[in-house]
Amino acid sequence: MSAEIQQKDSGGKKKAGHMKKLSTRIDFTPMVDMIMLLLTFFMLATSMSKPQTMEIGMPTKDKIEDKDKNEAKASEAVTLYLSKDHKVYYFMGIPDLVKPNFLKQTDFSPEGLRKILLEKNAAIVTKVMELKDKKLKLQVSQEEYEKQLAVLKSSPGTPVVVIKPLDNSTYNDMISALDEMLICNVGKYAITELEANDKLLLKNSNIKFDEAPKK
Amino acid sequence: MPKIKLPRKDTWIDMTPMRDVMILLLTFFMLTSTFLKPEPVKVNTPGSVSEIKIPEKNIFSVLVSPDGKVFLDIDNPKDRISILEQVAAIYNIKLTDKEKNDFSIATSFGVPMQQFQEFMAIPGEKQKVELAKYGVPTDSTDNQFQAWVKAAREVKGKDMVIAIKADQSTPYKKIKEVMGSLQDLRENRYNLITSLREVNEAKPVN
Numbered sequence: 495m496s497a498e499i500q501q502k503d504s505g506g507k508k509k510a511g512h513m514k515k516l517s518t519r520i521d522f523t524p525m526v527d528m529i530m531l532l533l534t535f536f537m538l539a540t541s542m543s544k545p546q547t548m549e550i551g552m553p554t555k556d557k558i559e560d561k562d563k564n565e566a567k568a569s570e571a572v573t574l575y576l577s578k579d580h581k582v583y584y585f586m587g588i589p590d591l592v593k594p595n596f597l598k599q600t601d602f603s604p605e606g607l608r609k610i611l612l613e614k615n616a617a618i619v620t621k622v623m624e625l626k627d628k629k630l631k632l633q634v635s636q637e638e639y640e641k642q643l644a645v646l647k648s649s650p651g652t653p654v655v656v657i658k659p660l661d662n663s664t665y666n667d668m669i670s671a672l673d674e675m676l677i678c679n680v681g682k683y684a685i686t687e688l689e690a691n692d693k694l695l696l697k698n699s700n701i702k703f704d705e706a707p708k709k
Numbered sequence: 710m711p712k713i714k715l716p717r718k719d720t721w722i723d724m725t726p727m728r729d730v731m732i733l734l735l736t737f738f739m740l741t742s743t744f745l746k747p748e749p750v751k752v753n754t755p756g757s758v759s760e761i762k763i764p765e766k767n768i769f770s771v772l773v774s775p776d777g778k779v780f781l782d783i784d785n786p787k788d789r790i791s792i793l794e795q796v797a798a799i800y801n802i803k804l805t806d807k808e809k810n811d812f813s814i815a816t817s818f819g820v821p822m823q824q825f826q827e828f829m830a831i832p833g834e835k836q837k838v839e840l841a842k843y844g845v846p847t848d849s850t851d852n853q854f855q856a857w858v859k860a861a862r863e864v865k866g867k868d869m870v871i872a873i874k875a876d877q878s879t880p881y882k883k884i885k886e887v888m889g890s891l892q893d894l895r896e897n898r899y900n901l902i903t904s905l906r907e908v909n910e911a912k913p914v915n
Contacts, residue, residue: 519721536738539742546761546762669756
């Protein structure tokens with residue numbers, strides 16, 4: 495629009511016989527409009543952040559695994575039951591199958607499960623903190639850091655956490671539990687299914703485990 | 710009447726800098742963009758502190774909807790055709806070239822093989838809406854999910870990454886079915902897709 499006015503102005507002064515002085519200015523407005531449109535399209539259609547993932551290795555259904563499972567010492571074992579409404583029930587060591595209300599209840603808040611795991615894993619967490627400190631000061635390289643972290647996490651004496659999600663828990667609960675393992679530097683954990691013992695234990699503590707979660 | 714002639718102000722605005730900046734931005738977005746893949750169901754992934762990024766290629770993605778329906782997606786159109794051929798062979802389905810081609814350029818899929826041809830006959834736009842009603846069967850009597858994973862593993866080789874993307878509210882029971890099926894196939898390593906969550910550094914408890 496502005497361009498048209500401009501051209502009229504310059505064109506109005508022309509004298510007969512003289513060559514019309516053409517403006518060398520090109521009107522970019524349509525081009526800008528076009529680009530703006532394309533830009534908006536790309537901005538809206540782009541997914542900027544790539545999703546994160548959690549790498550997880552599940553135990554095989556082979557028989558050999560059962561042997562390893564039993565090797566976990568009673569002092570190291572923590573068993574978690576993920577129940578509905580994001581509740582977590584847990585016990586440490588060997589379960590007492592007959593005692594009613596043997597399971598203790600907690601949740602995914604920093605004061606809940608995390609505190610318990612950090613307490614259990616205090617020695618390693620301190621060491622990991624030291625290691626992270628070293629890495630920040632560039633005393634250890636990234637590879638060295640990862641190597642040492644793996645060694646620390648699998649060192650003897652660290653807790654072995656068995657996660658048993660109940661059917662009425664959600665996917666979010668499972669991820670939250672795995673997340674706590676990451677946060678608390680627990681290296682040895684596994685997701686397993688309920689066995690007869692677990693069902694008895696849950697029954698004794700009056701926890702329902704077979705109904706579907708509420709929508 | 711006195712004539713006051715106001716000098717005509719030039720309304721021309723110089724667009725050049727604006728255009729320059731915009732071209733720059735446009736180029737940036739065009740080069741960096743990876744397009745959002747349309748998914749048959751909307752899924753809210755749970756947050757986690759894990760910072761591992763998902764690999765770009767060779768992914769076998771499993772989408773689990775809030776009500777437990779399973780949809781699959783495989784990259785690389787060529788692989789898709791060979792995988793489809795393998796699975797179709799198991800269920801004795803003769804596919805036309807058109808069906809294969811249509812399948813190779815589609816995104817997520819998840820129709821029981823018995824209804825596959827019926828589904829492929831539905832015109833394009835409607836297909837997307839219809840897809841959400843189906844889902845790959847994962848139950849033990851007719852575990853087509855396993856057939857797909859097996860075929861994909863054969864075609865794509867051992868570098869293929871299995872990524873599970875499920876909604877926060879998906880019942881664990883359904884996840885268990887999917888993970889159990891994978892375990893049966895000795896597929897014990899896979900990725901769970903999450904979104905980033907900020908968390909305070911864990912401190913030891915004294």
